[in-house]
Amino acid sequence: MQLLSHLCRNRLPIPFFGLAVVLLVSLASPTSSCTEQEKSSLIQLLDGFSQDGGLTVSWRSDTDCCSWEGIACSTDKTVTDVSLASHGLEGVISPFLGNLTGLLHLNLSHNSLSGGLPLELVSSSSIIVLDISFNRLRGALHELPSSAPDRPLQVLNISSNLLTGPFPSIIWKKMDNLIALNASNNSFTGRIPSDLCNTSPSFAVLDLCFNKLSGSVPPGLxxxxxxxxxxxxxxNLSGTLPDELFNATSLECLSFPNNDLHGVLDSDRIISLRNLQILDLGWNNFNGRIPDSIGDLKRLEEFHLQYNNLSGELPSTLSKCKNLIRIDLRSNYFSGELTKVNFSNLSNLKTLDLWLNNFTGVVPESIYSCSNLTALRLAANNFHGELSLRIGNLKYLSFLSLGKNNFTNITNAFQILKSSKKLSTLLIGNNFRGELMPQDDMIDGFENLQFLDMDGCQLSGKIPLWISRFTNLEMLILRSNQLTGPIPGWINSLSHLFYMDVSNNNLTGEIPLTLMEMSMLKSTGNSSHLGPWVFELPLYIDPSLQYLADTSFPLVLNLSNNNFTGVIPPQIGQLKVLGVLDFSFNKLSGQIPQSICNLTNLQVLDLSNNNLTGDIPSALNNLHFLSRFNISDNDLEGLIPSGGQFSTFEVSSFDGNPKLCGSMLVHRCGSAKAPPATILSTKQLDYKVAFAIAFSAFFGVGVLYDQIVLSRYLNLG
Structure with a gap:
């Protein structure tokens, strides 16, 4: 049974886990027969299911219900357990289950049950463990009548449903045996009950995350x-953490992320929580410094203060928290050097995330003593110097993000990093400014590298041959450098590559035909290679938009802002799963090939600022997912297709093509003479910025994939 949804980042404290197991294991054993009343109540439960998961095979009225699937009875022939988790059940929960007077454990979790939660179950005089989590139950959680006797319920898990309404407060006064309550992942409103522990002295677990609760954290906790x-x-909690909360000295997990809490981390109060294993106050408005007393939390394993307004240096006492596994301090205002913290004491550390702060100096050598480190993000700070040879000690390092710092000697960096055999994500953009792209053919290793980002380094030279050895590479970002020469013919040998951005360089030559042979862009059958692969840390475009897995990204081919010549190869139509195609700001000529209309998954098509001629293929109207389209500043002519997707495009998408005509333009087809430059031109020198804003706005709502912006505007952290 899932007692707690997402409990403390899916980690259940060991003491409570043992308690939960004791509660969930039925001491009853199947016996020979159950009563007709109990059999009738179970049949009524079955009758409420529109999909019963095959229970009818076992639940036959001519057999003993104690032998039915998911049913257990005590030695006196009383039904004690109904365990039907993950059975594919659909329908409603029968209130007649409340007639099972000996029922101790009811588990209907991980199904697709709908309707409401019968009050008869919550008010049962026998049930001690009730788990209906991960269903589709709706409506409110009703209060018990004030005249009702105390209930024996110990564990209530109603998480991950569609329950709404004010979170009840009186009901808990009738449950003096309550130990664990999980109501997370619903839409409850109102306040957190303030007197849960006044009537339930053994109360140990409260999970109310992912709701719509408001008000302050009650001191009564x-x-x-x-x-x-x-x-x-x-x-939507607000206010400060009350002083009284720190009297709950048994706390092992204190987690209030993504609220509107504020205040400072008081040194005298925090030391009272010496049992804390997880402290998560991220995405709030806390300010001030991390107190030196943090070092007194010897059992601390996870420390999350990301996205606050904290400042100052990290206290050296953080080194005393020797059990730390994860440190997440990203997006604050921390400053100073990291050398005060002796990371060599943190031998259990797996994740260190310091993205977007104001740290300075060199990366302390003690970090490389954290031999279990799998993810290290130091991006968007002011670190400088060369990478240390000791980074090779991090044998488990999978995720390394160093972008937007002042590191130097890129050739040395690659020679050092090739010893990190497990490295899958490498983000080193906006460093090594003005250096030469390493051309050393001896660079090898990186067998597991899937994501390489070298954006904004202003590197000169050519696309190097050693990249062809990264045989598992899925995403390659070389934009905003000063690379010259053609796209090498070996590019299609990267059989897993589905995201390629070489925009804003000085690349020349024709678009190579080998680029049209990228297997991951040709067939949906190849998408299974993606896994999905989940990043060790989320990747950010900005603080509000993150990517958790490679499948969150579109399939991209971005060659914009270069000096490519020749025609768009008609073989472009082979890339049938491509989502973003950007050839803008080049010197391409010829017509828009009809085959481009085969790209039925295309969401973004930008061919602007080239020398294209001829008509706009009318079959582009069949690209039903196309949401951004730009062919401005070419030499196209004829009628603009009407209807379909074309009715949604801005007029500016056609600017700078005086021979075009159409109903949305001043120049109507068949009119006498088109006034020169009177196509409602809004083009400015910063057109690319405007296009990015428009695109971001369109994808700002919905699932993460639908929030994708043009690849050249991504600033991954």
Whole structure:
């Protein structure tokens, strides 16, 4: 049974896990027969299912219900357990289950049940563990009548449903045995109950994250002397953490991310929570410094303060938290050098994320003593110097992000990093400014590298041969450098490559036909190679838009802002799964090939600022996913296709083509003479910025994939 949804980042504190197991394991054993009343109640449960997951094979009225699938009975022939998790059930939950007077454990989790939660189950005089998590239940959680006797319920898991309405407060006064309550992932409103522990002295777990709760954190939670897990992240809570909360000294997990809490981390209060293993106050408005007393939290394993307004240097006492596994301090205002912290004491550290702060100096050598480190992000700070040879000690390093710093000697960096055999994500853009792209054919290794970002380094030279050895590469970003020469013919040998951005360089020559043979862009059957591969840390375009896996990205071919000549190869139509195609700001000539109309998954097509001639293929109207289209500043002519997707495009998409005509233009087809330059031109010198803003706005709502902006505007961290 899933007692807690997303509990403390999917980690259940060991003491409570043992308790949960004790509660969930039924001591009853199947026996010979059950009563007719109990059999009738179970049949009524079955009748409420529109999809029963095959239960009818076992649940036959002519057999003993104690032998039915998912049913267990005690020695006195009483039904004690109904365990039907993950059975593919659909329909409603019968209130007649409340007639099972000996029922102790009811688990209907991970199904597709709908309707409401019958009050008869919550008010049962026998149930001690009730788990209906991960269903589609709707409606409110009703209060119990004030006259109702106390209930024996110990564990209630209603997480991951569609429950709404004010979160109840009176109901808990009737549950003096309650140990764990998980109501996360619903849409409850109102406030957090303030007196949960006044009636339930053994109360240990409260998870209310991912709801719509408001108000302040109630001081009454400080009375919970047995409280171990307190989670209320992703709500609308405000105010400060009350002083009384720090009286709950048994807390092992304190998690309030993504709220509107503020204040400072008080040194005298935080040391009282010496049992803390997880402290997560990220995405709030806390300010001030991390107190030196943080070092007194000896059991701390996860420390999350990302996206706050914290400042100052990191305290040296952080080194005393020797059990730390994850440190996430990204997007704050921390400053100073990291050398004060002796990372060599943190031998268990796996993730260190310091992205977007104001740290200076060199990367401390002690970091390379963290031999279990899998993800290190130091991007968007002011570090300088060369990479240390000791980075090779990080044998498990998979994710390394150093972008937007002042590192130097890129050739040395690659020679050092090739010893990191598990490296899959390497982001080193906006460093090594003005250096020469390493041309050393001896660069090898990187067998597991899937994502290489060298954006904005202003590197000179050519696209190097050694990249062809990165046989598992999926994403290659070389934009905003000063690379010259053609795209090498070996590019199609990167059989996993689905995202290529070489925009804003000085590349020349014709678009190579080998580029039209990129296997990951030709067939949807190849997409299975993507996995998905989940990043060790989320990748950011900006603080509000993140990517968690490679499947979040579109399939991109971006050659814009170069000096490519010749025609667009008609073989472009082979790249049938391409999502973004940008050939803008080049010197391409000839017609728009009819085969481009075969790219039925295309969302973005930008051919602007070239020397293209001829008509606009009318079959482009069949690209039903096309949301951004730009052919401005060419020499196209004739009628602009009407209807379909073309009715959604801005007039500026056709600017700078005086021979075009159409209903949306001043120059109507068949009119006498078109006034020169009167196509409603809004083009400015910063057109690319405007296009990026428009594109970002379109994809600002919806699932992550739909938030993708043109690849040349991505600033990954």
């Amino acid at each position: 400080g009375n919970c002397s047995m409280l171990r897990v307190l989670r209320a992240g992703y709500n």
